[in-house]
Amino acid sequence: MRGLDVCLSPNLIDLHEIEGRVIVVVDILRATSCMTAGIGSGITEIKPFADLDSCVKMKEHGYLIAGERNGQKVEGFDLGNSPFDYMDPANQGCKIAVTTTNGTQAIEKSLAGEHIIIGSFLNISAVANWIRKKDMDVLIVCAGWKGKVNLEDSLFAGALTDMIMPEFSPVCDAPLVALHSYLGMKDNLLEHVLDSSHARRLRRLNISEDIEYCLRFDEFTVVPELVGGALRMSAD
Amino acid sequence: MRGLDVCLSPNLIDLHEIEGRVIVVVDILRATSCMTAGIGSGITEIKPFADLDSCVKMKEHGYLIAGERNGQKVEGFDLGNSPFDYMDPANQGCKIAVTTTNGTQAIEKSLAGEHIIIGSFLNISAVANWIRKKDMDVLIVCAGWKGKVNLEDSLFAGALTDMIMPEFSPVCDAPLVALHSYLGMKDNLLEHVLDSSHARRLRRLNISEDIEYCLRFDEFTVVPELVGGALRMSAD
Numbered sequence A, B: 001m002r003g004l005d006v007c008l009s010p011n012l013i014d015l016h017e018i019e020g021r022v023i024v025v026v027d028i029l030r031a032t033s034c035m036t037a038g039i040g041s042g043i044t045e046i047k048p049f050a051d052l053d054s055c056v057k058m059k060e061h062g063y064l065i066a067g068e069r070n071g072q073k074v075e076g077f078d079l080g081n082s083p084f085d086y087m088d089p090a091n092q093g094c095k096i097a098v099t100t101t102n103g104t105q106a107i108e109k110s111l112a113g114e115h116i117i118i119g120s121f122l123n124i125s126a127v128a129n130w131i132r133k134k135d136m137d138v139l140i141v142c143a144g145w146k147g148k149v150n151l152e153d154s155l156f157a158g159a160l161t162d163m164i165m166p167e168f169s170p171v172c173d174a175p176l177v178a179l180h181s182y183l184g185m186k187d188n189l190l191e192h193v194l195d196s197s198h199a200r201r202l203r204r205l206n207i208s209e210d211i212e213y214c215l216r217f218d219e220f221t222v223v224p225e226l227v228g229g230a231l232r233m234s235a236d
Helices: A010-015 A031-040 A052-061 A083-087 A103-109 A121-133 A151-167 A174-194 A197-203 A208-214 B010-015 B031-040 B052-061 B083-087 B103-109 B121-133 B151-167 B174-194 B197-203 B208-214
Strands: A002-007 A022-026 A045-048 A064-069 A095-099 A115-119 A138-142 A168-170 A224-227 A230-233 B002-007 B022-026 B045-048 B064-069 B095-099 B115-119 B138-142 B168-170 B224-227 B230-233
Touching: A002 A010, A002 A151, A002 A174, A010 A103, A010 A138, A010 B010, A022 A103, A022 A121, A022 A151, A031 A045, A031 A083, A031 A095, A031 A103, A031 A115, A031 A121, A031 A224, A031 A230, A045 A103, A052 A064, A052 A095, A083 A208, A103 A138, A115 A121, A121 A151, A121 A208, A138 A151, A151 A168, A151 A174, A151 A197, A151 B174, A168 A174, A174 A197, A174 A208, A174 B151, A174 B174, A197 A208, B002 B010, B002 B151, B002 B174, B010 B103, B010 B138, B022 B103, B022 B121, B022 B151, B031 B045, B031 B083, B031 B095, B031 B103, B031 B115, B031 B121, B031 B224, B031 B230, B045 B103, B052 B064, B052 B095, B083 B208, B103 B138, B115 B121, B121 B151, B121 B208, B138 B151, B151 B168, B151 B174, B151 B197, B168 B174, B174 B197, B174 B208, B197 B208
Parallel strands: A002 A138, A002 A168, A022 A115, A022 A138, A045 A095, A064 A095, B002 B138, B002 B168, B022 B115, B022 B138, B045 B095, B064 B095
Antiparallel strands: A045 A230, A115 A224, A224 A230, B045 B230, B115 B224, B224 B230
């Protein structure tokens, strides 16, 4: 049976096997939700960067630039970190270069994976189907908050574990911790996440509409995959 | 309101505030369960060491030496890592020097705390009462398994969170992840832990009796506290 692993914080990634695996990167609030919404709404390509400077330079190459630090849009950038920015019909057909506090850093730490795909509640069933079709072990990498374990990414890991568990076997305890945490909260997911520390930070920034949207299941059927440094709709 | 934090792996400890806090170190299978059982059964003092050599030297100073690596007793040591070794009436009144794979390392990383106490299911209510009496924030440090998050320590963190939550407020999301994981499993704690990766490793070593014992609630009312490098029964 194929193995399923969960890395609850990018700071623990050296303890987990990456090579030869499908890596599902998740940053529910809001990087990977934005990436899903963007690719699902006609953005042709999203290039993630861990640092601001490399991201800004992409402007010269015809990219829109999207930047977030500590929950807020970076000054001078075209887009912030709201899924609604990424779904704006005016941006259809565009390419985006993006950097965020946690999500793009988690992608950077996952680069040794065989396949790197983007997971969010917005495309969770599509992700589950995608990995079911591959004959490969899976590692879910939670972006967390500045290295700390966070609730919403752990809940996504638990929800995806719940969906694929019959076909995959946990290789350590983290999938079980995430799974049971999710099972305990799934009937009031929004309420629990609104009570979490990151959501409390974001609520101060007045983006509860974003939070509510990022917790919706299956708004999109796309699976963004990182190939050659850019996220595009996976053909699989 | 006082803050409650949970560090799910010693490898994440640099992200958590330690100074000025009560640190509850937990390694359910089996270091902190042994320490509780030992101090609760008349062992006068337990000195934890992160490395084998320092531990062995204590033999000359009249200590029994207890050593475990990868779940097994170290050759030539007086005790292994079973709570029953620590409860042996023959050892009453003795002092023990101990080193284990995960638990003693977690203690070493917690040394900057204001108070360092030992938590296990065996003394969980005593620990809850002890920290309620202190006017101080609390950090629960899970020993995990070689840096990885493990189930039984996360469940203890969740169970203690459940007990003290009305009086303490979580300072990050880890207490919530642990809490809901515990609430989802508490009716079948033993079954879930037996299915976890560490317990599966230990079962191969034929110590299911230890595992069953380490998941019992409130066999002891002692709270071992680290003072001057040695664990003794806290007078508080």
